[in-house]
Each structure stands twice: as structure tokens, then as C-alpha cells.
Amino acid sequence: MSLPKRGRKIQSVSGNSRPYGATDLGSAEFAREIAEALHKDFGGTHAAIKRVVALTNANERAVKNWFSAKNGPTGRHLVDLVRTSDEVLEAVLRLSGRxxxxxxxxxxxxxxxxxxxxxxxxxxxx
CATH class of the missing domain: 1.20.5 (Single alpha-helices involved in coiled-coils or other helix-helix interfaces)
Known part of the structure; x- marks a missing residue:
């Protein structure tokens, strides 16, 4: 016996609650903030990109895209950056309204x- 279609959706009990000060965040804004934080913490040189590649074990092309704000890191790579970069941590906290x-x-x-x-x-x- 299968569940009815309307029974398959799980809805949040508390609704869409966000911390005070949090805003709708676009991917371009996220990428720009992370890129700015990376430049502050590591600089804008090729050596900086190599250093971030070593810290995150991410693909070099992906890291170049982070530095140029074409896109931002996700998941494990973002956690690795937060672990090693105070600037990235602060950017994430600021973007999340914290x-x-x-x-x-x-x-x-x-x-x-x-x-x-x-x-x-x-x-x-x-």
C-alpha cells in the first residue's frame, strides 16, 4: 500500500523561521562574499589558490571560481574553509544573520x- 501524494511532503512544524537579520541570499551574493573573504585571508595570487586547494582538497578550477566569485564552495569544502579561515567564518555568520x-x-x-x-x-x- 502506498502513501497518498499529499502525505509524502514533510512540512516544517515551525514554518520558515530564520534568525533575526537573515535575508534572502542569492548565490551571486554568497559567492561574492566568500570571494572577498578568501582574498582578505589568502590574497589574490596563484599561490593563494594553491594553498586553498591544499586546505580543502578541492579541484583547482573550482577554487579559482571561488576566488573570482563565479560560484561559491558547498558542503565539505565550505566547512574546510570555515575551519581554516576566520574571514570565511565571519562571512558565513554575517550572511546567516548571526x-x-x-x-x-x-x-x-x-x-x-x-x-x-x-x-x-x-x-x-x-
Whole structure:
């Protein structure tokens, strides 16, 4: 016995809810934001492309397309980029309407830097 056609669709219980500040995101805007983040973090040279290829294990042509904003990374490659690039992480958070997490990340990074500086001062004072 098969399910009726209308019984096959699974609908969200909560509807189409998005975090505050999230907007409809087009693929061109996504690609442009990721390309900008890649350029900030890695530069725009061929060596930068090679470095991203090594980090993500993606095809070189695909990475060139990311850098030129022709398209953006998906799935595993996006996760690899977020893991290694603070700029890409911030771009993804900003695009998803989670700018509050960017501030929290920067605060945590600043705290770690301050702890390192205080430890260094302590070592220098002997």
C-alpha cells in the first residue's frame, strides 16, 4: 500500500523561521562574499589558490571560481574553509544573520591574545 501524494511532503512544524537579520541570499551574493573573504585571508595570487586547494582538497578550477566569485564552495569544502579561515567564518555568520557570534568570537580571540601577552610580560619580568 502506498502513501497518498499529499502525505509524502514533510512540512516544517515551525514554518520558515530564520534568525533575526537573515535575508534572502542569492548565490551571486554568497559567492561574492566568500570571494572577498578568501582574498582578505589568502590574497589574490596563484599561490593563494594553491594553498586553498591544499586546505580543502578541492579541484583547482573550482577554487579559482571561488576566488573570482563565479560560484561559491558547498558542503565539505565550505566547512574546510570555515575551519581554516576566520574571514570565511565571519562571512558565513554575517550572511546567516548571526553577527552576534562574530562579536563573541572576536572577544574570545582578544582574551586569548591578552592572556598570552600577560604570560610573556610575566616571563620577561622573571
Amino acid at each position: 553577527s552576534d557570534l562574530i562579536l563573541a568570537k572576536k572577544l574570545g580571540d582578544s582574551k586569548q591574545t591578552l592572556i598570552k601577552m600577560l604570560n610573556l610580560i610575566g616571563e620577561l619580568q622573571g
